[in-house]
Amino acid sequence: MHLAILFSVAVLLAAAAYNDAQYYRIPNRICVALILLFPASLLTAPSDIDWHQHLMIFILVLVFGFIMFTQQIAGGGDIKLLAAISLWAGPHYIAVFIITTALAGGLLAVLMVGLTRLRNRKRAKPLAIQNVPIPYGVAIAAGGFIALYHLVQPILFPE
Structure with a gap:
């Protein structure tokens, strides 16, 4: 059951990356689903998880992310995805x-x-780097996949 939950997390990460790459938008339902799956993983995990520490990390990332959002450093969807994966x-x-x-x-x-x-090499004026949109949800999902790999590894390859 726990592996099925972790597989669902992987599917949600892929969906977030796809949506951000295609539409520059990360749907709230993906971030909410990631958050709601976490308590289910606590109940099915093969070992105890100190959920207090996970919650503290989540809150710290959310607060730091909110500051980044208010300073227009990162988008709201990126911050929500970053917090959910944290x-x-x-x-x-x-x-x-x-x-x-x-x-x-x-x-x-x-x-x-x-x-x-x-694509724009025929433009008379060079394009400023700041004007290039970056679907950062793709990078966040990549980081999430690596973290997820570390979570799955002890289950698939026990010592």
Whole structure:
């Protein structure tokens, strides 16, 4: 049952990445579903999970994300997805999640800027990098997949 829940999380991450890549929007229902699946995972996990620490990480990421949103550094959907996945990452995998997300985001930004410049190379005026939209939900989902891998690994390959 626990693996089915983790598989559902993977499907939701893929849906978030797809929606952001296609429409530059992450539906609220995806983030809500990710959050609501977490208590179910607590009940089915093969070992105890300190949900207090996971909740604390979630709240910290949400507060930090809200500040980023108010400063127009990140979009609301990106912040909600980041917080929802941080609930799953918890204290053990939050660093892996954030670092992977940052690396994937940097790679995605370079790719998007390059593709945009290739498409617009006939423009008289060069395109400012700030004007290139980045579907950062794709990078957040990539970080989420890596965190999820670490959650699934002990179940699939017990010592």
